[in-house]
Each structure stands twice: as C-alpha cells, then as structure tokens.
Amino acid sequence: MFYLRWTKLAAEPCSLPSGLSRIFVDTENGRLELIAAEPPSSYVGPRRHPIFFQHGGMGQAGVWIEWMSYLSQVHNIPCYALSLRGHGLSWYPSFISMVWFTTKRALANDLVSGIKYVEGKEKTEVVLVGHSSGGGLSQIILDAGDVNVAGLVLAASIPCYGSLGVYMNWWKMDLWFTLRMWKHFLHPNSPLSNTYLVKRAFFCDTKPDSEVDAFAKNMSHYESFLWPLGMMLGRLVDVRNVVRRISGWKPRSCRIMILAAEKDRLMSIKQMYGAAEHYRGGVMDLIKTKLDSQSSDHLGDDVSGVRFRVVGGAGHHLQNDVQWRVGAREVVEFHEQL
Structure with a gap:
C-alpha cells in the first residue's frame, strides 16, 4: 500500500474501547485531541499518579490505546494520551506550514498544554512517557522548566545527546532513502511510504502486514521537518535540568526509565x-547536592535511580508491536515503585 498524502487527515476518529474517552483541549492555536482512560468504576483504592503518553513522529494519541486500556482497566492507573497539532484529530496546519514552519518548540508547547490540562484535572503531577521524537519533546520541556513530573519514561526515545546516530541508522537501513526523498518531492513521509518501509522501520519481522497497514492508515499525512532536524545536531538537553524537574527523588526508587526495544532498527x-548512562550521571549530581552525597547503592539495584529495560523481540513501535504487553508491564512495575 502507498501512503503519501498532501492534504490533511480526514477527521474520522478511531473507535475507543470501553473505559476510554476523547477530550479536546483548547489552545490559542486550535484544539488538541486528548484520549483519557479511567480505572473501572468498581475501583475504590487511592487515586494514583496519572500517566501521560506522548507519541512520536507520524503518530497520534491512538498508538497508546493498548497500553492505556491495560494500565487503566487492569492496574487502575488513570492514563492520558495527546495528539500534537497535525496528528490524530488535533487541529491541522496546512502542508507547507506543518512541514517547513512548525518547530519542535511549537510542538513542545502543545505537549505542555496537554500536561497542564491533566494536572488541573487530576490535581497532581503526571508520570510522563515519551516515545521516539515525543521522548525528545518530553526531555525538552523538562530541560526548559515548563513542567514538573513525578516520573519519566523514555520509550525508544531520541537520546538526550541528540539524534544524529538515529538517522544514520535509518539511512544505513534504507539505502534508497535519499533518492526516494527526491523522487517524492521531499515529502516528509517518503521513508514510510509503503507497507514494507513502515514495517522495517517500526516493527519486528513477525508483525502481520495487515496490522502494519491498519497502523499506517492512522499516521499523520505529513510531518514537520524542523522537529527531527532540531534534535539532530548537538546535545538535545542538559540532563541535570531534566532530573531536577522530576519530583520525589528518594532512596531505593527510580524516577527515570529508559525502555529499549531489542529489534529497534532506529534507536539501538x-x-x-x-x-x-547520561541520566545516571545527572542523578548522581542531584544526589551530591540534595541527598547529602548518599552513595548509589542506597538507591537499590537500578544504579543511580535510573532503570534500563529492554523489550525482547520488539521493534521501534514497542507499544504497538507483537510484544506490546511486555513493555506495558515494565511501565506498570516502574509506576508501582515510584
């Protein structure tokens, strides 16, 4: 199937399973889609820190539906997922405006608006989960001091030291990358223009093609070039600033989790x-200044309060791949120990 489109995504909302609902958050530029997942009405325990999910490039809030249903209905954790402008059912800039003039900072502002809405609704800080370029945005808003969070999960995310290596991996994986881009008149979705390319970039080899096609139909029709380019060269964030915006640091707990995918061809x-390792260094700096120089072994098995986990067999879109339950359980375990 061929996926290139030059007009905005038709406003056809994906169906939501029981327990999930769709909200729209008003901003000065337009409305943003926010999918919410509440615990079952039979749940009578304490209200827990909500999890806020942020998609990456070409994505939308719906990529988190499986995880949100599992976390909210099985583990009683309230969940929210945002669609940035130009994604899902959020407001759509024109092709030229989105591709050539939408910066990573503009998209980061959308993320901040979504988080602040949820903070106001839940009256507490969120646990922020960012995937791919959405993980890059998650780090950017913390580095800038826009919000505080109760925990941070970077799932197959752009690294804190920049994404040049990530796109080098993509070019090595797809030797026709550059020529195809010119053939497609520099359309930003060119590297994901058919079933084979989407599957190779995002999923493991055993993912059925029919499921890849279903996933691709909900990808944004075009993407900002300035978003990935703005993360490519140089250091993305100062990890010390990010660490300082995560609340609740204490012995024997982890507040950051790096979640990798074993078969990820983009983020190795x-x-x-x-x-x-970069974040462990940032946490050690925090320990020296705020925890009276406690040694790392006071923080348990995950050295320096940073948990590193690998989802075996999964591709880059670990939340949508065959092994999605494995990653979801890792998020649950991380949330439980906060």
Missing part, C-alpha cells in the same frame, strides 16, 4: 544504554 540498544 547501545544508544539507549548510552542515554541511561
């Missing part, structure tokens, strides 16, 4: 582990 395990 080596790159994700490197990001974990």
